[in-house]
Amino acid sequence: MKSIADLAPEIQKRISGLVNFLKGKRFSRPEVKNIESLMSAILKKHDIHVSVLSRSLDERIAPKKTWERLSRNLRRKDLGKRVLEANAEKNLAAICEKRYCVVDVSDIQKPYAEQMEGLGRVRDGDKSKRGEPVIGNGLYWINGVMVDESEILPVYNEIYGLDHEGRDHTSENTKILAITDLVQGMHPKAVYVLDRGGDRSEILMTLLGEGKLFVVRGQDQRSLRLHKDSDKMTNIEKIARRTRTSHAYKSMKKGKWFDVGIRRVYLNETPLWLVVSRRRGGLTWYLTSVEGTRMAIMDTVMEAYGLRWRVEEYHRQIKQDYSLEKICLRNYNAIKNMGVLVVLAASFCARLPEHLVIQMLAVSNLLPCRRLRDIPDYPYYMIVAAVAYILESAVKRQPKPLRIRKRDYFQLKLALQGF
Numbered sequence: 001m002k003s004i005a006d007l008a009p010e011i012q013k014r015i016s017g018l019v020n021f022l023k024g025k026r027f028s029r030p031e032v033k034n035i036e037s038l039m040s041a042i043l044k045k046h047d048i049h050v051s052v053l054s055r056s057l058d059e060r061i062a063p064k065k066t067w068e069r070l071s072r073n074l075r076r077k078d079l080g081k082r083v084l085e086a087n088a089e090k091n092l093a094a095i096c097e098k099r100y101c102v103v104d105v106s107d108i109q110k111p112y113a114e115q116m117e118g119l120g121r122v123r124d125g126d127k128s129k130r131g132e133p134v135i136g137n138g139l140y141w142i143n144g145v146m147v148d149e150s151e152i153l154p155v156y157n158e159i160y161g162l163d164h165e166g167r168d169h170t171s172e173n174t175k176i177l178a179i180t181d182l183v184q185g186m187h188p189k190a191v192y193v194l195d196r197g198g199d200r201s202e203i204l205m206t207l208l209g210e211g212k213l214f215v216v217r218g219q220d221q222r223s224l225r226l227h228k229d230s231d232k233m234t235n236i237e238k239i240a241r242r243t244r245t246s247h248a249y250k251s252m253k254k255g256k257w258f259d260v261g262i263r264r265v266y267l268n269e270t271p272l273w274l275v276v277s278r279r280r281g282g283l284t285w286y287l288t289s290v291e292g293t294r295m296a297i298m299d300t301v302m303e304a305y306g307l308r309w310r311v312e313e314y315h316r317q318i319k320q321d322y323s324l325e326k327i328c329l330r331n332y333n334a335i336k337n338m339g340v341l342v343v344l345a346a347s348f349c350a351r352l353p354e355h356l357v358i359q360m361l362a363v364s365n366l367l368p369c370r371r372l373r374d375i376p377d378y379p380y381y382m383i384v385a386a387v388a389y390i391l392e393s394a395v396k397r398q399p400k401p402l403r404i405r406k407r408d409y410f411q412l413k414l415a416l417q418g419f
Helices: 004-023 029-045 050-056 063-074 079-090 092-097 162-168 172-184 201-209 236-242 294-307 309-321 332-350 354-363 380-393 402-410
Strands: 100-109 120-123 135-147 152-160 191-194 213-217 247-250 257-267 270-279 282-288
Touching: 004 029, 004 079, 004 332, 004 354, 004 380, 029 050, 029 063, 029 332, 029 380, 050 063, 063 332, 079 092, 079 152, 079 172, 079 332, 092 152, 100 120, 100 172, 100 294, 100 309, 120 162, 135 172, 135 309, 135 332, 152 162, 152 172, 152 309, 152 332, 172 191, 172 201, 191 294, 201 213, 201 257, 213 294, 236 257, 236 270, 236 282, 247 294, 257 294, 270 294, 282 294, 294 309, 309 332, 309 380, 332 380, 354 380
Parallel strands: 100 191, 191 213
Antiparallel strands: 100 135, 120 135, 135 152, 213 282, 247 257, 257 270, 270 282
């Protein structure tokens, strides 16, 4: 491999493969062309301003006309939902390889925006502390990501405003359950991992009623039964403090040790497991519907919640690499569709094969000491930069003149043996 430009045809071929897959999923030709143009431009420019993306396409028409076409197609209703379903179907094998689906809600702050549809008062996750929320102007951003020890794979994304969604009586609980429905149809044995916000009776009872496996970090306010035939309710924190933590667990990433315990509890009449973790005086507890031996359940819960932090890295990477918080579209459908296309680009980078990733990182001079062991545990910053560098270096080759093509066509070419 002499230069990074030699890898451009491979990346372009994989983009074309995704586009050809969409053609067979009842997308119209304008929709397919729009998705291909926007995705290629997002991968190339790391930007979500439609004006910047339209100029980067370098079409033979005026950039204003390209901007009008992209903006018009972005306003199509339910385009993002259909793209997510098609992308999940394409990545079916990769989804089934991973056991845990992390669902988390983040935010996009727009303090100076006034004319974007769907804006509302949103908790700022970067500035807020527990018990001291900071409220700003913005939108909510919910994600579902399949994770394992080495990889992540985005499967769901939606930018929304609660006030705007409330017109259709759609709540945050409905959106969380929609992620589980999408993944459950492809991976029935997936374990859904949620933070404290997932400890709501509407979510837990629906997951239990549909037979879905979950690991949820518990809140202080919940009360549970200790015995199925008893009506007495006990606060979950009191139960956790009384639980014996005699099992030692070592985290995979940082090698930290935790003292873990488990006991049976009941939510109404439904049996659940309460897993308690202690470390340096800190106490956390989790509710889970995973079954098995007590030792296996404790290991599963600790592994699942340990991998939950990968979605936080994913949020930071998307906001940093693709400048998601700089989104400035007025139409609500356009905002939602642009968010889906950004995650489609992130999913494309996450699904690149390992051998191609190694070639890209080696040739693009992104490794500090030009050694493969310099690849970090979360390599997607480097992968996204390498893909952009490759697409920037790709140029359209000038076609041969017609007279030369005709001459080459009629000329007889024989492979001669060397003497």
